[in-house]
Amino acid sequence: MTAYIIRRLWQMLPTMLGVVLLVFILFNWVGGDPAYVLAGKISNQEQIDNIRRQLGVDQPYYVQLGIFLKQIVTADFGACRRRSPCSCRSSSSRR
Secondary structure, rough: HHHHHHHHHHHHHHHHHHHHHHHHHHHHHHOOOHHHHHOOOOOOHHHHHHHHHOOOOOHHHHHHHHHHHHHOOOOOOOOOOOOOOOOOOOOOOOO
């Protein structure tokens, strides 16, 4: 039974890697440039370049993939939109 569980876990790794690569490719291909969205309608090229640098979008794809994998492994999904002292990872439905 232990050998079966270990084998199934080992088989899960390529599947998870495939899903991560598919999501990364779709985000980059379909998502467009997030700098334009974050900069707003009234922005200049310097602001857009600064946002691209902060997000790491100006880096090569392999560096972006490394950052993406690191964020998945460390469960770092970005900053909170809510500016409260509680953690972003806590459930917002508990009140």
